[in-house]
């Protein structure tokens with residue numbers, strides 16, 4: 483049996499005290515309901531492997547998961563893999579050895595998980611994918627996925643560009659794409675969704691796609707190289723805000739005006755990107771929320787209780803762009 487968390491003990495003490503103290507009425511009081519939902523049970527132990535610290539999105543996601551675990555009274559074993567798949571595999575193995583109730587992880591890439599996930603399944607520990615997908619021939623290696631719909635995000639980015647071209651009568655737009663980590667789900671699906679929306683439309687041409695690995699520093703480096711290689715760039719589609727922030731530095735250092743000389747479309751919605759959207763330096767921000775913690779804790783508790791969970795859970799996500807009437811009223815993003 484695992485030790486109860488402090489929150490559970492405090493709640494139990496509070497309930498015991500509440501039962502002993504009369505609240506003023508004359509009728510005998512019945513026992514209060516267990517509103518926390520975890521009274522009397524063992525604390526649920528969740529092993530979570532985060533992939534790294536590459537972006538503000540990721541930092542926000544890590545913080546949100548840790549805070550949500552506390553709120554939910556879930557005991558969290560947290561490991562950060564510093565951008566290495568090998569470290570994630572090690573962390574998952576240690577969660578298995580520790581016999582956690584549930585394992586969740588954000589897979590850095592899609593391939594290469596079968597062996598370790600088979601070990602988890604053999605140990606009877608349910609595995610929840612968060613944030614990114616894996617590719618496997620054995621779908622029983624994970625019980626569900628919680629995270630964004632990346633294909634939809636790519637489509638929203640493409641739809642914005644089509645709308646911009648329609649509204650302003652733009653033609654012959656030369657596009658460069660800064661992609662995320664190769665072989666990661668958001669990189670592949672954001673690309674596909676975007677291409678789907680502009681396919682067959684002669685107004686658009688993708689000149690080149692380069693990977694900036696979701697990093698601000700690489701976003702800048704790549705943009706410098708792209709500006710050197712291409713005489714004219716009209717549109718930048720960047721797979722995350724961190725790379726976009728780096729690219730904007732490069733664009734400004736080259737004497738160009740982001741948002742005007744180059745249309746900028748980005749994904750995530752971190753505060754710094756929203757600020758630049760409001761300043762006119764970014765034209766469209768497709769939201770991808772890192773706030774997955776509460777959903778993860780909810781699903782974790784269900785799995786620990788042996789309940790079924792949906793195979794796929796997507797959070798609700800928005801798009802913010804220069805055409806929005808309420809552009810200046812976007813609430814603080816928290817990441």
Ligand code: GYE
Pocket residue numbers: 536537538539540613614630668696721722723724749750770
């Ligand atoms: O867009 C990016 C990152 O997997 C959705 O990873 C995530 C992406 C996010 O670091 O900023």
